[in-house]
Structures are given as structure tokens and as C-alpha cells.
Amino acid sequence: MNLAPLVRSVILGAWRAEPPPLSLTAEELAAVTPLLRQTHAENLAWWRVRGTPLAETEWGRALADTYRMSVLRNALQARVMVDAVERLREQGIESLVVKGWAVARHYPAPGLRPYGDVDLYVPEGQLEHAQVVAKGLPRDIDVQSTTLYEVYAREFETLAERAERYEVEGSVIRVLGPEDHLRLLCLHLLDHGAWRPLWLCDIAAAMEQRRPGFEWERVLYGSPRVADWVLCALCLAHVLLDVSIADTPAEARVQTLPRWLVPTVLRHWELGNAFSTRHHFGVLLRRHWRQPPRLVEALRLRWPDPIRASMFCRAPFDGSSRLPYQFRTALASAPAIAGQFRSALLESPAADAGQTGRADLEREPGSGAQ
């Protein structure tokens, strides 16, 4: 069974209060749910099946339970976020909430969009102080400078002037303005190879919640190449999730989208979390150390995909072959891969095999479920 189209049909419109009717069999739901689980998009499946006969199936009931847990997890994370913002504020550091809660608020029900991380932008000059404060907090808070990642880089003050204020748990938090946030979501999606369907839904939700006065210039500022990446991400939301890009700068770009782009995303969706990040690769190496065929498979998954390779090489998204970029990226990763092989040699191959999940709120909804 080809699962990527099923993933697509399940998440289609799932960020809306009234998603379109879902045409799915119980067998298809059973086949696609594990994939959605691995990529933290299972609540979107629940949103689509609720109120249908599928909700009464074994998988439907399991999805309902997972959704309930997600509602509670997000509520806990919101507390964690507010606590972190307040603790920084006490130290004279004003922060901006990015991704996580700021993305989840676009969805029509609490818990629908799970998030495990609290990412906060702080002014460059206060980063060290903020990191010390964050270390003193009981949970992992990722405080970052707005210029940490080159492709997202923008002065804190520039972002702060368009930030929006929300009252959460009795505190005021600030999130990126809609334009800055959409830009960030697009670049973040591509930077990670667009492997999580949820990230594309985030873009879809942000796109559909644009308000009058939305400034496209602010989304597409600066380097034309970076602006083009943003447009390509918007085109992906259009092609794969039917998000309207009429009367937007992305409208023209969709006609010239490189042929490798959409198939790459669908391939990732087919793989779920088997898509190999550096961290995942290290785990696979240790796990399959004595099984050469599995090692080969792990290595194959580690081969840079066209999207990440293009982003790594800061390459244009055009019709030219991605192979040179993929080789360059692979070459650049070689020392890290060699290091991982060395580590795998030294560590027990069984070290990770016994790990199982924790079903409580302490378990993040997934490492990096931003």
C-alpha cells in the first residue's frame, strides 16, 4: 500500500474547524496511523475521523485517547512556556515565543497540534544570561538568538516590533508577527527536509489565518534566494494540501516548481520517522551494528535528500540535478558519520534496543516536535 497519498488525504484540511469529509476505510486508517504517530500528526487523523464510524474502530478509539493526552500535554507545556517567559522577564529579558504554542494556536482545538519544545528568541546581547536562567528551570527551554541560524536570521528588535501579545495562564507572552512566523515556518520546513506532514499543515494553517494588512514584503524580505525558498514551501502547501495561493507571490512560482520537490516530500511521508536524521542514524548504527544489510539500509537513509542538500548548499530550487549538492552535503557529513561509526564500535549495540516510551506527560510528544 502506498502510504504517502493516504497521509495526504488524512491531513488534508485537518487544520480547519470544518475539514472536508474523509473517505477512508478502517484498513487504510490502520495502515496510515503508525506513520502519522511517528510524525506526531495522529491528532489530525483524530480530528478527521471524529464523528464518523471510523471513530468507533480500535484505531479510532486509540486516536481519541492520544488526542486527550495531547490536550493535557499541551496544557502542561503552556504552563512551562509561561513560567519560562516570566522567569526571563524577572531578569529583565523579554522573549519571543516561536513555533510550539505559537503554531498550535492556529489549530481549531486544543491539543490538536502537539508540541514538545519551548523555543524562545531573546536579544543577542542577553543570550548568555537567558541561557543561564533557562538552565535553572525544571524543563528544557531552548533560548536562541534570532541570528543563530543564518537562513532565519533577523534582528530581535525588528521581529519584536511586529510581535503579537497574547494572554496565557494569566501572563502576557509575545509571539512573532504573522509574516515573520510564516517565513520561519517555511524555512524550518525545508531546512529539515519537510519530512513531517505536520509542518506543512502549520504553514497551511498560518496561510489561511492571514488577516487584512498581511505584508508579503515582510515574509519575502532580504536575499532573493531565501525568499524563493519561502515561496517553494508555500507552493508545497498548495500542491499537497490544496491551500489557496491565489493573489499571493507564490501563485506564479508554482508553475516552475522543480520536479524533484514534491516527490521528495512524498517519499519522506512514506518513510515516517525512518527518515534519517543525524541523531536517528547514530541510533540505527548502534542497533544494527552486527547486521550489515541493516547498516546498508541505515546508510541509504542517511544519504542527503534533495531538499536538505539544497538548503545545506544554499542552492536555488531549480530544475538542475541535485546530485552535486547531495554529494557535497554527504561529504560534509562524512566526518560526523565516521565519528558515529567510531561511537557505535565503542558502545554496546543493545544499549538502545531496550528503550521504550513513557506514556505520561513527561514524555515529550517527540524529540523535536516543534
Add this chain to the structure above:
Amino acid sequence: MKIKARTDDLIVQEVADETLVYDLKSNQAHCLNSTAAFVWRRCDGRHSMEEIVRLMQAELNTPASDQLVSVALHQLQKAQLLEEKVPTSAVSRRELARRLGQMGAIAALVPAVLSITAPPAAAANSVGCLANGNPCPSATSCCSGKCVNSICSP
């Protein structure tokens, strides 16, 4: 005796007709249906069991309110959502559903405090692999590295 529900170390969320409660002390999650939630909300330290029964009769116009409240308190107590122990009747939920049926009332009124657990299939570990017994799309998804008939196997 006035009954008081726990309020500390709890995360409470209301979703549709359910009240979801996470106990930060025990790491247990519960789902209260509307009857159980009605009773729990009125356990504010100002109402006794008899008063809650009267409130239920007045506000929900339910038959057998005394039994509904008693079963709800029993369930809430079991879930450790009350501050103190309260004497409750030994009527089971099944028996209560039968009695309600005889009175022409719907079984959905029966109070329910259900434990929620993330289903095993959701238990991908922190490095993103699935434990044995979980459905899998490929061998690399499984901690064991074996995906037999789409199920992670040892």
C-alpha cells in the same frame, strides 16, 4: 460532611463534553464524562453529598441522582481526585446503568472516570523507534530492527 475535590497538582482541560484531568503527582490522566464532571465541580468544600444530589436533581433533572452522585464520588475517590475519603454506595456502574434503563433514562448518565493512557503504538521512544508490538512501516522504525507483517517484533 462537605466534600472537597483536589485542586493542587492537577491540569484540567475541558474538551467537548469531557473533562480531562492530569494528576501531576501520580502522572495519571483521567477522562470524566459530564455526570462525573458535574459532581466533581461541585465538590468545592461547600457542598455535602446530599446537597450535590439536590443540585443534580434541580439542574440536570436526572432520576436516581443519589445513586449517580454516590457512584461518581466512588469513581473520583478511586482516581484520587478528592481531598478526603467519602462514604459511597457499593452500586456498580453496570448495576446503575441497568437501573437507569428500567427508569427509561439513558445509560450515558452513568458517571465515568476513565484512565487515559497513551496507546502502546504511540510509545515511540525518545530516539524515535517503536517498541515491540507496535505497527511499523519499515524495519528501521522498530527498536528491534524487525518489522514482521507490519508489527515490530523481537
